[in-house]
Amino acid sequence: MDYKSSYLISLLVCLAKPCLSNEVQIGVILPESSHYPWSIQRVLPAINIAIEYVQNDILPGTRLEILVADSDCSETKASLAAFELYQKKAHVLLGPVCNYAVAPVARFSTNWNIPIITAGASVVDFDTKNEFKLLTRIHETKTLTAESVVHFTEVFNWTHIGLIYEENVSSAKSECFFTMQAIYFKLMNRYGIAPYSQKFDKNSDFEDILRSASSKATVFIVCGNPDSTRELMIKTHKLGMDRGDYVFINIHLENR
Incomplete structure (x- = not known):
């Protein structure tokens, strides 16, 4: 039972x-x-x-x-x-x-x-x-997820943080949007500055997104569907961003 x-x-x-x-x-x-x-x-x-x-x-x-x-x-x-x-x-x-x-x-x-x-x-x-x-x-709530992310940044002394998430403009706000919204404001309240954020959709060029993001943050919180997240990480490897200089944390619970 x-x-x-x-x-x-x-x-x-x-x-x-x-x-x-x-x-x-x-x-x-x-x-x-x-x-x-x-x-x-x-x-x-x-x-x-x-x-x-x-x-x-x-x-x-x-x-x-x-x-x-x-x-x-x-x-x-x-x-x-x-x-x-x-x-x-x-x-x-x-x-x-x-x-x-x-x-x-x-x-x-x-x-x-x-x-x-x-x-x-x-x-x-x-x-x-x-x-x-x-x-x-x-x-779970988005607020608790955001508080966990902030705690991670404090433990590892991460301060250059970026948010990369999937958002289809033609539909209602997604779970990724609501999750990142909570994380965005918690990080801003904690560190006093707005974290870098970039959304993408199925037509986005991941290489362009990563090249731009690489100069703005070193730790990235990622949220997207499994296929999009996989494609993003493949491009990360192609650009050499998986060698220790950058951290990528996937927080979408549907991604295994």
């Missing part, structure tokens, strides 16, 4: 208990599309296992009911899904996860007095507890 899952369900029940007798309705707002690692079909089985364990071993006598709605990782659809679950008397919400989807729902939840627990909402904006009073995040 995944004790983390069971304790999470127990926490949800405890949050809802003051206004209930022996029944808790848990709203789950996640995307139906299997494109997302946190899709309903992937997450719901774990929730069901945790609920069975909680009902049998931790909170016998308490009935837990799951209400599921599709967020589609959309700001509009997630808001409509949340309102639907609110009308169905959901006491607590699991999700949404996607940043643009969770933002309006987390704002509504304060007025509805419904707590939200999410593995998303990682961007800096969600650090503002005055605005997102009932939002609990159980995964």
Whole structure:
């Protein structure tokens, strides 16, 4: 049994208990599309296992009911899904996860007095507890990632730092953008100067980017999809930037 899952369900029940007798309705707002690692079909089985364990071993006598709605990782659809679950008397919400989807729902939840627990909402904006009073995040946040990067620079006495990240201008802001945004401001606050930053897309010339960057920083924080990161590092080797004079740190969690 995944004790983390069971304790999470127990926490949800405890949050809802003051206004209930022996029944808790848990709203789950996640995307139906299997494109997302946190899709309903992937997450719901774990929730069901945790609920069975909680009902049998931790909170016998308490009935837990799951209400599921599709967020589609959309700001509009997630808001409509949340309102639907609110009308169905959901006491607590699991999700949404996607940043643009969770933002309006987390704002509504304060007025509805419904707590939200999410593995998303990682961007800096969600650090503002005055605005997102009932939002609990159980995964890494961009702020914590940025603080880790700053700590590395302090330990190794790195001061000439650059940010190189992937950003497609035609789409919504990417995870790399939000990660680098947090790192940028943390570094600027720590050292008093703005770090060098350079974004790229699928049409960028990595050799030109690296030649320009080599005169502005010696330590580079890199974020991009696996193929782009690999191509960048191949060009790094071609230009002789992998011989000890420069450091490249990949922080994209999807890159293995």
